[in-house]
Each structure stands twice: as C-alpha cells, then as structure tokens.
Amino acid sequence: MVRTPHGDVRGTYEDGAGYGKIAVFRGVPYAAPPFGPHRFRPPVPPEPWAGVRDAVAFGPTPPKPPYSQAFARYLSDPVVPGDDCLNLNVWTPEPGRGARLPVLVWIHGGALTRGSSAVPVYGGGAFARDGVVLVSLNYRLGVEGYGLFPDAPANNGLRDQLAALEWVRDSIAEFGGDPDRVTVFGQSAGAISIGALLAAPRARGLFRRAVLQSGPPEAFDRDKVRRMVRRMAARLKVPATAEAFAAVDRAALAEAQAEAGKLSSPVLGGPAFGLVVDGDLVPTDPLAALTGQGASRDVDLLLGWTRDEHRLWLVPGGLLERVDRLGSVALAGARARCRCGPEVPRGYRDLHPDKSTADLVGRLVTDHLLRVPLHRLADARLGHAPSYVYEFAWPSRLPGLGSCHALELGFVFDTGATEASAKLAGEEAPRELATTMHTAWVRFATDGDPGWQPWDATHPVRIFDEGEDGGGDGDGDGVVHGPYDRELALWDADARRPPITPASSGVPRRGTAAPLAAVRRFRRAP
Template sequence: MTEYVEVQTAAGRVRGRWRPTTGGRGAPRSAAFLGIPFAEPPIGGLRFQAPVPKAPWEGVRDALEFGATAQRGDPGVTLIPEPRVEGDSTLNVNVFTPDPTASGLPVLVWIHGGGYFAGSPASPWYDGRNFNRDGVVTVSISYRLGFDGFGWIEDAPSNRGVRDWLLALEWVQQNIAAFGGDPGRVTIAGQSAGGGAVLTLLGMEQAQRLFHGVYAISGALGDVSASRAEKLGRALAASAGVAATVVGLSTVSEDRLLALQKKATELGPSSMTTMIEEGLPLGPVVDGDLIVRPTRESLRAGVGADKPLVLGATDDEFTMAFAGKAAKALRWVPQSVLLNRFGVPKSIRAEYLAANADVVRLGKARLAGRVLTDRMFRTTVPGIAADRGDATTWLYRFSWPSGRFGFAEHCLDVPFFFDCLDGTAMEDLAGPNPPQELADDVHGSAVAFITTGDPGWGRHDRDAGVVRVYGRPTRDVADAYASVRALL
C-alpha cells in the first residue's frame, strides 16, 4: 500500500497521506489532506477584508501538515487540545476521506469552538478518521478569530470570520466530489462557538445552498448588536491611538492588537450578569447586511426550516468555573444573592429550584454552575426547537459525569462525537477509561444523521417530544429539558 495519495482540486493538485482508522470495523484506512488553503493569506492589504479565493498553483502541493492557525499564543481557556501553528496562510481546510475515488459519500464539515477568539482546527480530537471508517468524508475549517474576524472597523467588511465560513463552504461545494464526497449531502457541525456558528449559518438566507443538515453541540450564539460591536471597535482603536479605520488599525501589530483585545473584552466575576444578558463581546454581528436579524428571529421567520437539525448541550457546561477557591467562597453567599447575580427573577426562583432539587442538594457551587449553564446554553436548546415550530428537529442531553470532574462539563462530549477516546489529553477532561459504549452511541447517532438525516430517536414535538439523554445507559426521556422551563 502506498503511503501517499493525490487529488486534483479546482486550484491545483494536493498530496495527502493514508493512515489507519480505529475500532476494527468499516473502512480500514483514511486519507488526510491537511492545510489546503481555500483563501489567500489574510495579511497586508487583505488583513481586514473579505477573504479572497486561493489562486491556482502549479505542480503538486503537499497537504501533509496542518496549515497555520489564526490562534496565536496561549488563550488559556481551551479544554480541548488545540495547537497553534505559526504562519500567515491561516485560511485552510483539512479533508479526511475513506476513498478519494468514491462518489456520493455524505460530508461532515466541522467548525471549531473557542469563544470566537480562540480554538484551532489542528486538534487531534477533530481528526475525521473514524467518521471516514463509517463512510463519512470529513472537513475541518479555519476562520479568522477575535477582532480580526469579528471586530467593527469603519470602512472594512463586517463579519469577516463569517465570510471565511462561507468561502470555506463554497470550497467544499466546488471540491469535495474530488475527495469522494457529495456536495448535495453536506452536514455542518460545531461545538460551543462552532455550535453557534452553524446555528448562525442556519439562520442566514444566503448560506442555505451550502449545506443540507445541521448538528449543533453546546451552541453559543454570537448575535452581537451592531451598536455594541461599533462601541467596542471604537474603544479598541482609541486605546491603540489610531483611527477606527483599515488604515489606522493596519498600523497596529498583531501582538499589540491581541493584547488590546484581551483587555477590552475581559470579564470579571462582577461582569457575569452582563455576559449572560448580552452574550460574548466578539462574534457574529447583526450587521443588517450579511446577518440581517438575530438568529432566533430568523428561525422563527422560517429561515432554514427545510434543514434537519440536531442540537443539545451537556448538563453542566460551566460548572467547573466554580471549582476550588470559588466553591469555598460561594458557601458564604446567600442563595438569593447568587440567583440575583445570575439574573434569575424572584418570581420564578421557587419553581426553578424545585425543578433542580438534585443539584441544589449538592451545594452552592453546583447550583451556580447549573444556573450559568442553563442561562448560557441549555435554555437555547428547547428555545430554538420552539422557534423552528414544525421544522424537523431532534434534541439531546449529554449527561455522563466525567471521571475527572464528576459532572458533564463543557467540551466533554466532543471526543465521544468523533469517537477518539484514544486521543491525547483525554484523561484531563474525561478521567480514566471513558466508556467506549457511550462513544458508540454518540458517534453512531451522528453518523446516522449525516448519512440518512435521522439520528435514530423521536423528533422534537414541543414538550411531548423525547430527548436522547446520553449516559450510562443512554435512554430517551420525554420532556428532558423540564428543569429549564422556568427560565424560558
């Protein structure tokens, strides 16, 4: 068996490498094509502009190593191993295929998370080899992060990171058949900010032709208001001592802009309510142009109603934020003060606490984590299902408690989705010996959805609908988001 394999793309020929799959079933090998540029490097005159498609090249381009990443330095927040790769050509796709000579295979396009300011498509947890094993061509994409991707600049295109997603999806439409995939069977998926990204795309009229199904894991919507984006952009430019224009901000080095961005967007404990109420400070902006209205308004208006959607969250996404010293400090905080800080109205507190009595019994830190999780993630799940009305939607919960933390924290479900429990840094998040049977459940449902458009349990039907609850054992439960109803 030869080690290398070549494919002809629209811009030129690329050379990838064969590797084995794991699990002992399906396709025994996977071909990885890493760091294929879909756009010109966003530097110099292109730094704050819409992405420009990559110009054709001569000869064969090696696609054997990950391309440069938009992530710089160590953001200190990622729970997933997401390495940075130095370089200028940061707009790349990574393609994993079981057979480039095949035709009509379903396609998964993965958009990484990281709060819209961090994250990397070069994570070993995003390797598509075991989706390949099960007959799914897999693509992970990169995009500009932070202010470069989403910051307001007076005379620059808005939502540059969103425009990167769109061009990457255009690349998939033009090229994925050469890797064995079907451009008419594309499912977009992502986690955290990546989950928010695919929901944003679901609500965008001009993105509809680029995909055919959506799988949103712990989706964190941006939907930053235009006025808030402008206020931050002007403040950051002022702190740099330049005009809030392309010419002005182009004189600010990447390192300095990152430092100013961090300072301008830092949220301390006293800002928790602001983050809950207003969302992340950088992310997709409701600019009236590319994103014409908030995502949930678009879904209520019927945008994306023809696309099947799976969405869900872990049970305790952000509970780890209240571990250690924070947990000790919270012991002395009155419950009413805690609930007030997280914006839970007095009129619903009794109902909410009764619905979450199991968590209340575990102490203030666990209650704080659950409230934060509910306000930022879990209420979005039944909320978006209701927004979509009769559109085909499935809900899930990931409830298996990590062997490391004792609850189902943020990012825990990602290695189960990719079926990569043998991956690096797994014990730090999941503890020793995470259950392969659960990975079979989560990954198997994802493969079924990508392949057939049905993940294998009952679709959402308002409160009567079942929810797939991933745990040991996995089960289907009616009205499994009842504990957040008071917050809706």
C-alpha cells in the first residue's frame, strides 16, 4: 500500500519471467475523468477517495477508434472501458520512501489517435528488475485531446502529460523513485510530445533527461488540424465547436474521426491531429525553441530512429506495391510532401540506385520528417548537455517490414516474449540484442550515459543490430560515423537555395500545382 496526494492505493507483488519480486500499481488516477464539465478542458486533480483504492488492473483507456484490419495485424491496442481514463501505472522494485531510484516515464505513440499504457509491449517489469521505477500513462487522444476549437484550449492531451509529470514529481518518492532523477521517454507521437515538453516553460524541472524514439520536436499547421475537425463536423452534421462535439456520443465521435483520417499518413500527409503552437503551453515551434532559442540545453538527450521507419507506413494494406507502380509520380508526390526542390529526390536516386521507388519515397519522407530535424537538434546542442544518437537496424522476421517504425519497442522494454511484440518482430527475436538495447536505456536513466560516444562533429550513431559491432564500418562498439551525412548535405543545400517562382522556372519549387497534382494521384491510386 502506498499513499498518493489523492488517497491510498494498493498494488500487487508480481514474480516471474526473471523479474524477481516487484511491486506493480495499475490504473492510478492522476486527473479527474475528462468528461461532463471537464470535456475538452485542461485536466484537473481527481477527487480524493477514502479508504484504500485497489490498483491491480489497468485503468480505462481514452476513447479512440480501432486500428484498421491491416494495421491491427501488427499492432496491439487494448480497450478498457470506463470514464476514469487519465490514469497511470508504476512498476517498482522497492516501494516506500528512501530508495531514491531513477525513474523512467513512458509516453506512448500512436499518431496521437491510438495507443495506451495497457499495450503489453510497454510492461515495466524488466526496468523494475534492473533497479528503475517505470511509470506509464494515458492521455487524451484524437479530437478529445488535440481538436482545435474556437471555444476550448488547444493541446489538452499534452496538458494531460504535464499533469502526469507533476503527479510524478509529487508522488514518486512514495513508490521508491527519486523526483530529481526523472527521465521521460516516448516513441513516435510520444517522442513528438516530449519535444514539445522540452520546449514548454511550464515543464521545466519536471525531468532531467529525455529520450526521443522515432519522433522529432514539431508543431502542426493549425489549419491542418482545423481541416480534420471540419471533416468530422461535416460527417456528424454539427458545428465545429467543442460544445457541439461534447454532445456527441463517444463511439460516434471515434467513428467519424476514423473516417475523416483515412487518407492521412506520414507518407501521404493530409489532415491529422497534432500539437499546435498555442501561445500558452506551447508558446513557439518546439524545434525552433530547441535549436535556435536554447531551450532545455541542460537536459541530457538520447534520440534516434529505425532504419526502415517507412515500411510500417507502406507495407500494411499494400501501399508499398502501389507506390512502386506509380514510379516518377510517387517521387513527385514525395517532393511535394517534403516541400523540397527537384535536386533532393534526384540526389537520393543517385545515392541509392539499387532502391525501389517505394523505398526511395519512404526514405525521402522519413529523412524530411525525422532524421533531418533530429540531426539539427543534436548539432544545435554541441557544447551543452550531451546528446546520444542511435539507429535500430535489426529487420523483423515478418516479410517486408524490415527495421520498421515501432519495431525497437520490444527490445527497449525487453518484452520480446510477449505475443504483442511478436506481432511486429516475428518469433524468436534475438535476446542478446534486447539485453544490449534495454541496458543502454537503463544506463541512460541511471547516470545519463547509454554507453557510447556522445554526438560531436563526426556524427557518431550507435547501430543496434544482431551483430555485436552493428555491421558496416563501425568502431567495434556498434558506432558508425556520419551514416546519413550525404543525404543531409542534399537537404542543407536545398535549405540554402532561394525560392524559385513559377514565372522563372515553369515548375514551382515549393510544391504547388504540379507536385500537388501528383500527390492527389498518389492518394487515389488503386
């Protein structure tokens, strides 16, 4: 039994799978249910409870549409019904004040529309086994957390995450954690959220280190989010206001969201939900704040990606083959998606003549969305707190996926034996690689050093692959220097080139008529 600011909770001791004896507390409320008067509003503390609250099962998950059948084949996303969805879980080897153990706080991904802390891959037993307190949390998703309305504040899902971190600050010592040794880590939308928290003045002091897995600091264009809300409003036949949406049944809202977002993806673009600059919690673009304004330069960073991020976006549903059939049209669409000049895709073709069109498109978009901003973030922090960069390169045992988006998660959590992890990795994923990667995250949370050379002018990247040295031309410790420097040079040259107008070239450089027509053909392709 542990005391929290809102009441006592009773967890359970669990044993097995090599974890030893650890204490687990699930479904602990950190904020009131975000419904009724709290719907589309910032989180508020939960009502205190009398007596002892059982915390032995995962709490309710936030409203969300299910994954499509194509993606559900690879990704697990449990649903737990109920209103009290702003809850969190704690795995600890030593509950009670005095232990002062390092703390990892997990923020899940899922495009800010899906996912929860109940996904089995995110089990915290291995971290607790290795002396780290693991906290995972739920936050509002989709239109509930990131809808943009004239009558409600923006970024409520991010506000939920901030409230959970404040709960950690105030409560984690009772669970054996050290509030001064908190590391936040997240993947995809979770990493994007952490980028915003790094740039948010209100989050200062809530964590000491941060891990960004396959997600850069970014803010969405406000009109892109508004278009998503308007599409939903048109389907629901209600005004595009928080008041009108709050009167809609949750299931109908989730169904309308799924329909409105069908054509949205990292490769195709399109309307989607995302963090926006709100002048309050997110006062400016997070990447600009971190690279140009010096925000959080005293926070240690671990950041990276998977080698074939794009294959999770393209393989389900057969999009990979469709992109290959489109050929030059797909490359023109990717150019518009990335808002770059023609020299960039041409340079990728020259650098990678053996790659298929789909892999070129995927790599182009992945670099634009992910590797380029993360490289620039690490470069901007030289001379300040260290940054460590990694790449996960082990390919899934399932056909076509390669080293795809989210594949590293079972290795980071050391949960490869779960059925949910095998859905993406296949059977018999290498245990040694899981031990190596999980240990790096434990080391980073413990003392800020994951075990390889910090970022410098030589661009060291730790490659996690089945081979001990990561393959390639590494140093024997899995580190390769500058593996993406040639691609980065193309983007740097493109950024320096002045805009070319339609009148001077006949082909607009920044993605207007001709490339946008290619994008539309790309989306409609059978």
